[in-house]
Amino acid sequence: MGSFGIRDLTREFGVTARTIRHYEEIGLLSPERRGQTRVYSPADFTRLKLILRGKRLGLSLEESRQIIQMYDPAAGNRPQLERLLARLREQRDALLARRRDLDAMLRELEGAEAGCLAALEQQARAARPAASTRKRSLR
Amino acid sequence: MGSFGIRDLTREFGVTARTIRHYEEIGLLSPERRGQTRVYSPADFTRLKLILRGKRLGLSLEESRQIIQMYDPAAGNRPQLERLLARLREQRDALLARRRDLDAMLRELEGAEAGCLAALEQQARAARPAASTRKRSLR
DNA sequence: CTTTACGTTGACGTTAACGTAAACTTTGAA
DNA sequence: TTCAAAGTTTACGTTAACGTCAACGTAAAG
Numbered sequence: 001m002g003s004f005g006i007r008d009l010t011r012e013f014g015v016t017a018r019t020i021r022h023y024e025e026i027g028l029l030s031p032e033r034r035g036q037t038r039v040y041s042p043a044d045f046t047r048l049k050l051i052l053r054g055k056r057l058g059l060s061l062e063e064s065r066q067i068i069q070m071y072d073p074a075a076g077n078r079p080q081l082e083r084l085l086a087r088l089r090e091q092r093d094a095l096l097a098r099r100r101d102l103d104a105m106l107r108e109l110e111g112a113e114a115g116c117l118a119a120l121e122q123q124a125r126a127a128r129p130a131a132s133t134r135k136r137s138l139r
Numbered sequence: 140m141g142s143f144g145i146r147d148l149t150r151e152f153g154v155t156a157r158t159i160r161h162y163e164e165i166g167l168l169s170p171e172r173r174g175q176t177r178v179y180s181p182a183d184f185t186r187l188k189l190i191l192r193g194k195r196l197g198l199s200l201e202e203s204r205q206i207i208q209m210y211d212p213a214a215g216n217r218p219q220l221e222r223l224l225a226r227l228r229e230q231r232d233a234l235l236a237r238r239r240d241l242d243a244m245l246r247e248l249e250g251a252e253a254g255c256l257a258a259l260e261q262q263a264r265a266a267r268p269a270a271s272t273r274k275r276s277l278r
Numbered sequence: 279c280t281t282t283a284c285g286t287t288g289a290c291g292t293t294a295a296c297g298t299a300a301a302c303t304t305t306g307a308a
Numbered sequence: 309t310t311c312a313a314a315g316t317t318t319a320c321g322t323t324a325a326c327g328t329c330a331a332c333g334t335a336a337a338g
Binding site: 279285286288289293295296297298300301302303305306308 | 309310311312313314315316317318319320321322323324325326327328329330331332333334335336337338
């Protein structure tokens with residue numbers, strides 16, 4: 001019941017079946033098989049969601065794989081947990097740096113927007129006095 | 140004076156000369172020439188900075204080109220300004236969406252970090268009583 | 279005057295992330 | 309039963325963003 005065909009995933013996420021199979025080829029998904037056809041679980045569903053979000057953020061599939069691996073830890077021993085913790089913090093810091101870039105770009109865009117609005121205002125002021133002069137300008 | 144050789148740019152930004160020439164091939168940069176060699180202005184410098192920031196955010200070079208174009212507006216007429224304004228807002232909204240994705244991923248990573256710390260704590264608690272039992276466990 | 283460093287222009291190679299086409303099977307509905 | 313829809317594998321094609329290599333120019337330093 002909680003299982004989907006490949007077509008369901010394409011509709012849900014707006015990607016092609018080829019894309020989904022590609023993710024399987026490189027080991028990002030591993031759905032079960034009913035006979036020959038793929039059957040996706042809610043877990044696969046979630047993984048795909050993570051992958052696509054990674055893409056929207058400009059991550060490579062390899063980078064997304066790294067991140068996803070950190071979520072099913074197979075709860076290791078002490079040194080493994082510490083390595084995992086270190087990598088989690090690395091990724092977090094990388095994302096925080098990304099967010100600083102993003103915010104900088106946002107501020108610039110908003111600055112440009114303000115400049116643009118000012119220019120439109122400027123045009124409006126230039127046009128308004130002309131309203132009382134329009135007929136004169138026709139002479 | 141306020142001009143750089145290609146080597147300066149590679150050192151400043153950590154990219155290869157090939158990369159910088161590539162950006163010129165596709166029209167993202169257009170440095171002047173002293174004879175045959177390229178001479179970069181502070182404006183080129185800034186453009187390159189924008190391009191590379193775009194890359195860090197996962198933008199394609201084409202997307203960066205769109206954004207950069209919005210910054211040197213050639214202060215157009217009324218309908219041009221309005222189109223520009225609309226595109227600025229589109230880009231802004233796209234970036235805001237990106238930031239929501241990014242924040243979601245950050246929250247998940249921090250959740251995983253917390254879980255990881257909890258697991259380490261768990262191990263510590265399991266190990267501490269064993270300290271008084273260690274010799275017994277050697278029997 | 280030759281070496282060293284930096285510059286140039288082709289032009290072909292490479293990697294990631296799929297697209298696309300061919301040839302085939304399976305399955306539920308008319 | 310036949311047809312249409314959805315599935316499969318295999319394999320070659322494509323695009324972006326450079327890497328890499330060859331062959332060459334120029335200019336200051338030893």
